[in-house]
Amino acid sequence: MKIQRRTVLKGMLAASAAVAAPPFLRAQPASFKIGLLTVKTGPLAQGGNQMEQGILTFLTEKNNTLAGRKIEFISADTGGNPAGAKTKAQELIERDKVNVILGPLAAFELLAITDYVRDNATPLLSIAAAEDVTQRKANPFIIRPSATSAQCCHAMGDYAAKELKFKRAATISEDFAFGYEQMAGFQRVFEDNGGKVVKKLWPPLVTPDYTPYIAQLSNVDCVFNGFAGSNPVKFMRAYADLGVKYKIPLLAGWTAMDDALLKSLSDEAIGVISAAWYSSEANTPSNKRFVEAMQKNYLTLPGGYSAGMYVAGQCVEAAMQMLGDKADDRTALAAALHKVSLTDTPRGAVKFDSYGNVIGDVFIRRCERKGGQLVNTVIKTYPNVSQFWTYDEKAFLANPVYSRDYPPAKNLE
């Protein structure tokens, strides 16, 4: 922020006015600053743009005023890499002096700045999913209102084993941490309920054609995929083109069947069952407003990236209300964010565990065509799902973090 002469003059005027004005006008606090770390260039820009649309929708709805404070919104483009995230986080904290940061998008970006935001005592509401950020390496300044990588996949594993009665599953996801953590969560719950994961495939992040992997999928009851970004579009088309879709049902994580992705998909997506923490169909008043505004302003059905930021905005508002005129105390704000409990958000009720991770509903959806449009119809809701699923928190944390090798896949063939 540049200090201009006009700003200074205004400040002086305001100061002199404050002396003369009646007392109720004197308590006009400075604006509250929200910084967004997002990605607007490069391959991750799709999700990054949606994040910005989500928070802007929220702030517009609130007339740029939260808990009586004027909001100054500052958006920073990290370029989708850890170095960029660090630089932009420094700009937001040291130059702009923001009260709170929303974002960043990717796990490796988040990991690059977790220590930095703690050292600088600035609360951060993340959408990145890296498990340990709210588990073994939990940090009092980081709150996650979206979900950990495995939070929805636990539910998917449960649904696949108990309701769909699948016995043998194959998993396929990108060869990076988000993929490992998702597949591990699915495998753990699926196998604890009598299923077997007999094949795990890891295509590189950049794979122009998934045929070599899809050709290896046979003799299983279902395939669970955890692709993200534009990869699920390619994967599902190849899955249908090769005819596998008609033989083996496809299950998906939230990024692979995000509602915002539906407009890029076609018949190949019909019948895919996915687990997600947000559904654009959710029947809450705030979700109705949110979906309507997103469709009006951005001509798109919102998905998790934009909903995540809308919810993050609601959490900030709730924490500010809790603190009243102490909202500028960043440490108190971080503590208040942990205590936020909301009943009406686009994703349903939201509260947080002591590690700063959300406890909220997980929806199982089936993709269908309704009136010409693809929709993810909710077929089951798992209420109040925690990042630890039904496992004991202490025992959960005593294990290593989910990875490519943990929990070990004992049933591979």
Place this chain on the structure above:
Amino acid sequence: MSLWLTLAVNSIALGGLLFLLSAGFSLIFGLMRIPNLMHGSFFMLGAYLGVTFLDKGVTFWLAALLSGVAMALIGSLIERFLLKRLSGQELPQVLLTLGFSFIIADLCLMIWTGDPWQPATPAELRGALQVAGLFFPIYRLAIVAVAVVVAIALWLLVDWTRLGAKIRAGVDDPPIARMVGIPVSRLFTLVFALGAGLAAFGGVVGAPYLSVYPGMDAEMLPLALIVVILGGTGSLVGAFVGSFIIGFLFNFGQAMFPDLAYVILFLPMVLVLVLRPQGLFGKVVS
């Protein structure tokens, strides 16, 4: 058995697509002596243009042709007004193409947003051939047919026309070609436009199965590079053979040694660079 058959057919399909991408790259590399780092961007921009034409109700193949023509025009303008100014300075030329690849990537992001686009497969080529319980998507077989037609057309052009003779002369020895009165600089523009157009055409043809998304440019460029280094710069036969070799290595490598997928893809390139730096079909340039 069925796995191998599916992979083999798919290898050929990917090879066909890679040929559309790398034929122009190879000619540009051979003639102008620079790797055109915009080539992946041409592929992506072409695919985006094609998607837009399709949206306007143009038929698929016409959209591919239109996109190719539009890209050829853009390519010739870039060559005529920018690359030409730097003629003979290879490093600045390469940097210029690199810079343009970033500009194109950001322009695409602004115009077509970050959402992935996947046009529907042309209706007449939808579906799959079912042989012995195996699915062979008809469209991928069609890509091979298109690639073969393009290959034959290029071969006729380069080996049997006067223009082709000039291009070959330019590839072999530009100073001598100039000396005998061949307008090498006009050839540069022509070949650059041809390469850009082919890449864009390939982008549209590939779109129903690769889809179009930001970052696609950076995925396709290395593939074109390996194909051309393997086959030899400026050699169409090299690009053709190289494309299918890479198609097979890509498919079988990823299926059999997924952890080493990229090693397998790049290893032959390294070997060729060590043992036969001019590529399998390239000529030694003095």
